[in-house]
Amino acid sequence: MKILIADDEALSRRLLEKTLERAGYEVIAVENGKLAFEELCKPGGPRLALLDWVMPELDGPGVCRAVRVRSEQTYVYMVLLTSKGTKEETVLGLESGADDYLTKPFNAEELRARLRVGERILLLEDRLVEARENMRFRATHDTLTSLLNRGAVMDLLTRELHRSHREQKSTAIILGDVDHFKRINDTLGHLVGDEVLIEIANRLLGEVRSYDFVGRYGGEEFLVVLNSCDPAFAPTRAEEIRLAISHRPIQTAKGPLDLTMSAGLLLSSEWGVKSLEELLHQVDSALYQAKSAGRDCLRIASPTVRAEPPLAPLPQSVRLRH
Amino acid sequence: MNKEGQELTGQVWNLAELLDRIDNDQELLRDLLNIFKEDFPRTMQSLESAVAAADLKNASRLSHTLKGMLSSLGATRAAAAAAKLEVLATAGETTSLRGALDALGHEAESLVPELNAYMAEVHH
Numbered sequence: 001m002k003i004l005i006a007d008d009e010a011l012s013r014r015l016l017e018k019t020l021e022r023a024g025y026e027v028i029a030v031e032n033g034k035l036a037f038e039e040l041c042k043p044g045g046p047r048l049a050l051l052d053w054v055m056p057e058l059d060g061p062g063v064c065r066a067v068r069v070r071s072e073q074t075y076v077y078m079v080l081l082t083s084k085g086t087k088e089e090t091v092l093g094l095e096s097g098a099d100d101y102l103t104k105p106f107n108a109e110e111l112r113a114r115l116r117v118g119e120r121i122l123l124l125e126d127r128l129v130e131a132r133e134n135m136r137f138r139a140t141h142d143t144l145t146s147l148l149n150r151g152a153v154m155d156l157l158t159r160e161l162h163r164s165h166r167e168q169k170s171t172a173i174i175l176g177d178v179d180h181f182k183r184i185n186d187t188l189g190h191l192v193g194d195e196v197l198i199e200i201a202n203r204l205l206g207e208v209r210s211y212d213f214v215g216r217y218g219g220e221e222f223l224v225v226l227n228s229c230d231p232a233f234a235p236t237r238a239e240e241i242r243l244a245i246s247h248r249p250i251q252t253a254k255g256p257l258d259l260t261m262s263a264g265l266l267l268s269s270e271w272g273v274k275s276l277e278e279l280l281h282q283v284d285s286a287l288y289q290a291k292s293a294g295r296d297c298l299r300i301a302s303p304t305v306r307a308e309p310p311l312a313p314l315p316q317s318v319r320l321r322h
Numbered sequence: 323m324n325k326e327g328q329e330l331t332g333q334v335w336n337l338a339e340l341l342d343r344i345d346n347d348q349e350l351l352r353d354l355l356n357i358f359k360e361d362f363p364r365t366m367q368s369l370e371s372a373v374a375a376a377d378l379k380n381a382s383r384l385s386h387t388l389k390g391m392l393s394s395l396g397a398t399r400a401a402a403a404a405a406k407l408e409v410l411a412t413a414g415e416t417t418s419l420r421g422a423l424d425a426l427g428h429e430a431e432s433l434v435p436e437l438n439a440y441m442a443e444v445h446h
Contacts, residue, residue, distance in 0.1 A: 007390075008387070009361075009387050009390045009391050009394075010357050010361055010391075011354055011357045011358055011361060011390075011391045011394050011395060012390050012391065012394040014350075014353055014354060014357055015344065015350070015354060015394050018344070018347065018350045018353070019344065019345075022345070022347070052390075054383075054386050083386075083389055083390060083393060083405070104390060104393055104394065105343060105393045105394050105396070106343070107342075107343055108343055108344065108345055
């Protein structure tokens with residue numbers, strides 16, 4: 001574990017450094033408070049710090065205050081070292097944000113024991129952060145497929161639509177629905193249905209770039225958002241994504257299944273400023289049209305001329321405005 | 323020296339206590355003595371200049387540094403003398419500084435030969 005020591009006096013610094021190295025720490029030693037603060041701010045920097053009280057540039061309590069002001073970063077456990085020892089100074093040191101306080105000259109065994117306390121606190125913090133991250137993931141992701149859930153995908157889409165409008169780019173929204181999915185559940189059971197949904201989620205994720213996103217919109221409905229997507233290529237991209245489901249069978253416990261997907265596509269640049277609800281309603285209508293047209297096809301939601309559905313395979317030259 | 327005597331005056335150099343603190347690490351002890359040999363005279367000299375110039379801020383800072391250095395080394399009495407000097411400099415007792423500095427110098431005169439003798443002994 002990394003530990004920072006800050007002391008302007010070379011002999012005490014060497015003493016600390018060696019004591020801590022022997023205790024198994026990876027020691028970073030600096031000679032003033034300013035350097036100490038810089039080390040503690042580095043990504044992956046030490047999370048344990050022993051700070052001398054009196055130092056040039058920035059004193060120990062000053063380092064503690066500066067470190068505590070930062071909010072987003074991980075917790076740093078800081079111990080002030082000093083030859084001072086009055087009650088007032090102890091209080092002042094702890095009030096500045098230090099976790100512990102040790103008077104010099106310190107005993108190696110006591111120092112190690114106090115640092116173990118610090119490590120316990122840091123371990124506790126790690127566990128809390130991990131638990132919080134798990135909760136955050138669960139609050140924004142679908143349990144079965146691990147895709148973004150409906151709420152999360154809507155939030156991201158709202159933000160993305162604002163951004164693309166601001167930057168005069170286009171966001172492509174694809175709403176896909178697995179054809180005849182109910183039959184799978186009814187005839188092969190829910191477990192197979194779940195297998196299918198997981199595989200579809202993986203295939204959709206495999207089709208998009210790292211900055212696009214895929215969410216589970218409803219039972220067997222998936223929302224794919226292509227950020228900053230060139231409108232000229234959007235229909236081709238949407239078709240590729242849709243065909244990723246049908247181009248090879250999906251393996252399940254009850255054997256391989258040949259499945260298809262119907263999809264609606266909408267390009268935000270064609271719609272000007274519209275509410276998210278309105279756009280989702282439009283792309284849902286396009287999906288409905290694809291279903292009505294016999295499924296396994298793509299339909300495009302266009303505000304002016306309702307584009308006639310191209311025959312599969314989709315020609316490269318397809319344009320939304322004529 | 324008996325226990326009572328220690329409490330009254332402290333030792334010039336409490337080697338046993340230092341070795342205990344550093345888990346008997348002889349290599350580290352040599353390191354510390356080398357750093358001391360280099361840093362102590364330099365800091366003392368700066369302190370003398372500060373006292374001569376009645377520069378309270380630097381006198382306080384430098385005596386603090388010496389206090390830390392001496393107490394880390396287990397030089398109990400010299401550390402106490404440096405601490406006294408720091409208190410006086412911080413309190414602005416300009417007139418008492420000279421005497422306190424002399425007292426520290428006096429402690430150093432007993433300490434340094436003891437350290438040198440130890441180093442010579444270890445080298446052989």
